[in-house]
Amino acid sequence: xxxxxxxxxxxVVLIAALALTxxxxxxYLAHIYTSEKHLRAEKVAYRVxxxxxxxxxxxxxxxxxxxxxxxxGLLFLYxxxxxxxxxxxxxxxxxxxxxGAWNTAVSFVANTNWQWYSGEVAxxxxxxxxxxxxxxxxxxxxxxxxxxxxxxxxxxxxxxGDRQGRGRVGNFWADLVRGVVRVQLPISVVSALVLIASGxxxxxxxxxxxxxxxxxxxxVTSAAAxxxxxxxxxxTNGGGIFNVNSAHPxxxxxxxxxxxxxxxxxxxxxxxxxxxxxxxxxxxxxxxxLATMAxxxxxxxxxxxxxxxxxxxxxxxxxxxxxxxxxxxxxxxASALFAAATTGTSTGAVNAMHDSLTAPGGGITLFxxxxxxxxxxxxGSGLYxxxxxxxxxxxxxxxxVGRTPEYLGKKIGRHEISxxxxxxxxxxxxxxxxxxxxxxFPAGPEGILNSGAHGFSEMLYAVTSAANNNGSxxxxxxxxxxxxxxxxxxxMLFGRFVPLVVVLALAGRFASTRPLPVGAGTLPTHRPLxxxxxxxxxxxxxxxxxxxxxxxxxxxxxLS
Amino acid sequence: xxxxxxxxxxxxxxxGLAALVGVIDRRLGEPxxxxxxxxxxxxETEPQAVSR
Numbered sequence: 001x002x003x004x005x006x007x008x009x010x011x012v013v014l015i016a017a018l019a020l021t022x023x024x025x026x027x028y029l030a031h032i033y034t035s036e037k038h039l040r041a042e043k044v045a046y047r048v049x050x051x052x053x054x055x056x057x058x059x060x061x062x063x064x065x066x067x068x069x070x071x072x073g074l075l076f077l078y079x080x081x082x083x084x085x086x087x088x089x090x091x092x093x094x095x096x097x098x099x100g101a102w103n104t105a106v107s108f109v110a111n112t113n114w115q116w117y118s119g120e121v122a123x124x125x126x127x128x129x130x131x132x133x134x135x136x137x138x139x140x141x142x143x144x145x146x147x148x149x150x151x152x153x154x155x156x157x158x159x160x161g162d163r164q165g166r167g168r169v170g171n172f173w174a175d176l177v178r179g180v181v182r183v184q185l186p187i188s189v190v191s192a193l194v195l196i197a198s199g200x201x202x203x204x205x206x207x208x209x210x211x212x213x214x215x216x217x218x219x220v221t222s223a224a225a226x227x228x229x230x231x232x233x234x235x236t237n238g239g240g241i242f243n244v245n246s247a248h249p250x251x252x253x254x255x256x257x258x259x260x261x262x263x264x265x266x267x268x269x270x271x272x273x274x275x276x277x278x279x280x281x282x283x284x285x286x287x288x289x290l291a292t293m294a295x296x297x298x299x300x301x302x303x304x305x306x307x308x309x310x311x312x313x314x315x316x317x318x319x320x321x322x323x324x325x326x327x328x329x330x331x332x333x334a335s336a337l338f339a340a341a342t343t344g345t346s347t348g349a350v351n352a353m354h355d356s357l358t359a360p361g362g363g364i365t366l367f368x369x370x371x372x373x374x375x376x377x378x379x380g381s382g383l384y385x386x387x388x389x390x391x392x393x394x395x396x397x398x399x400x401v402g403r404t405p406e407y408l409g410k411k412i413g414r415h416e417i418s419x420x421x422x423x424x425x426x427x428x429x430x431x432x433x434x435x436x437x438x439x440x441f442p443a444g445p446e447g448i449l450n451s452g453a454h455g456f457s458e459m460l461y462a463v464t465s466a467a468n469n470n471g472s473x474x475x476x477x478x479x480x481x482x483x484x485x486x487x488x489x490x491x492m493l494f495g496r497f498v499p500l501v502v503v504l505a506l507a508g509r510f511a512s513t514r515p516l517p518v519g520a521g522t523l524p525t526h527r528p529l530x531x532x533x534x535x536x537x538x539x540x541x542x543x544x545x546x547x548x549x550x551x552x553x554x555x556x557x558x559l560s
Numbered sequence: 561x562x563x564x565x566x567x568x569x570x571x572x573x574x575x576g577l578a579a580l581v582g583v584i585d586r587r588l589g590e591p592x593x594x595x596x597x598x599x600x601x602x603x604e605t606e607p608q609a610v611s612r
Binding site for chain 2: 064078106493494497501502
């Protein structure tokens with residue numbers, strides 16, 4: 001089949017699958033984040049946690065609960081990584097070094113899942129399953145909870161029967177437990193069974209002896225891959241059980257599993273946007289946010305596929321595309337689609353080495369992350385990131401035409417726009433200062449494999465991936481050093497939790513304010529014009545912020 | 561020793577984030593009364609003209 005036809009066909013299949021399932025899951029998500037009923041299993045969890053799931057928390061206590069929960073998770077994971085040699089199921093692996101354990105603990109708690117180590121030769125089964133996989137579930141549920149709290153903040157006062165109160169945004173513990181019990185676990189169990197049936201490995205044995213085609217025997221590393229693979233994609237986590245991630249046949253054996261994994265990456269972020277429309281009782285608002293996410297993702301996918309298929313140079317032309325660093329089972333188009341999905345969300349899983357993408361292709365993956373993970377972004381974080389940009393858009397439009405800026409009837413005043421400004425600025429500051437630190441200290445460039453523009457791209461990609469909580473690696477960077485582990489750990493920690501605090505503060509602010517009635521001066525935020533404006537604002541904000549850095553890396557490499 | 565350093569970094573970072581919550585909460589204060597959504601016990605009503 002012609003490569004271009006195959007590329008288009010797989011995108012069409014993916015769109016059809018998402019179009020069928022996103023509204024269903026979105027409706028379900030809206031229900032669970034607004035329901036007042038608790039399942040029996042959830043009540044047990046609340047009793048164990050000794051929390052009241054019916055308390056309507058002020059944004060301040062909601063945020064402190066998020067921080068406290070994450071701090072405990074981080075310290076527990078650190079301890080597990082530092083003591084794994086004494087624990088059962090360690091497979092005889094040594095403990096992580098201090099800097100590596102801290103980096104890993106921050107990484108998984110922050111839903112980044114950056115991995116400086118090779119999972120199959122460093123992390124035992126207990127660390128993988130009781131530490132890393134648990135964080136795959138709960139860190140994703142934290143993102144979903146915060147997005148739900150933000151949606152509720154915007155929704156309060158918009159309908160009859162609301163429980164209104166100053167700064168109250170819901171209950172973190174109920175949101176957290178429901179996200180895990182009602183969403184992630186059921187989807188993960190079913191999808192893991194499908195993956196196992198399709199050939200993905202699931203075993204607690206550390207090694208297998210297999211017969212090779214040449215008649216000899218070979219010992220290969222094995223693991224409980226399927227159960228981790230699903231939540232790795234579904235929770236936009238990305239940390240693979242094997243070093244080469246979803247390029248490994250034990251994780252991703254066939255083109256079918258490849259498509260299923262891409263679908264799992266995208267389903268919750270898009271469904272959260274749909275749920276948002278239902279929570280604020282205006283489905284069109286969710287549709288506009290979802291459409292903007294889809295436009296950005298489709299644009300990125302098209303450009304990336306084009307860059308990889310066009311692959312300049314004699315060898316790529318003879319091979320029919322830039323095949324270096326890509327799995328031959330999938331080819332360029334499936335690799336490009338996976339790369340766009342994984343960087344458009346904050347997943348970070350890879351089925352091809354991004355270091356081997358063409359220069360413009362690598363630049364597009366960087367740009368997708370620099371968008372702030374909003375196309376469609378991480379589970380939960382994609383929605384609140386895009387809503388922040390929507391507020392910037394209505395504010396700018398208000399300035400241009402003299403309207404009172406408001407979003408969903410909530411006035412955007414001095415305090416609100418100040419919080420949004422902090423949100424928009426935090427990540428670029430972390431990325432650009434992080435890149436400056438990386439190139440300024442000798443320990444930074446020591447880790448790169450290539451010199452020149454490509455070497456700079458390797459460092460820029462690492463700090464961008466960390467601060468945006470993506471977690472994918474460009475490759476070519478040896479990051480398992482105290483310098484890189486500490487720098488990236490700091491970026492992941494503040495890149496996750498500072499925006500999250502700001503989002504909750506804004507949610508509380510909106511929950512406190514009376515919605516303005518729709519009038520002649522109200523900017524419609526559900527029409528195609530707003531989708532175009534929001535898309536433009538997203539691209540311009542990112543462009544103005546990052547073009548100088550991109551010019552030093554992928555742009556100059558493309559031109560050379 | 562290094563373990564203590566990283567644990568200290570973690571605790572200081574989270575203490576800073578908790579402080580950020582407090583700072584934002586103080587800086588925001590309460591919205592103006594005209595903007596505040598009514599509470600459950602406070603029915604939303606239009607202002608009434610009062611004759612004296």
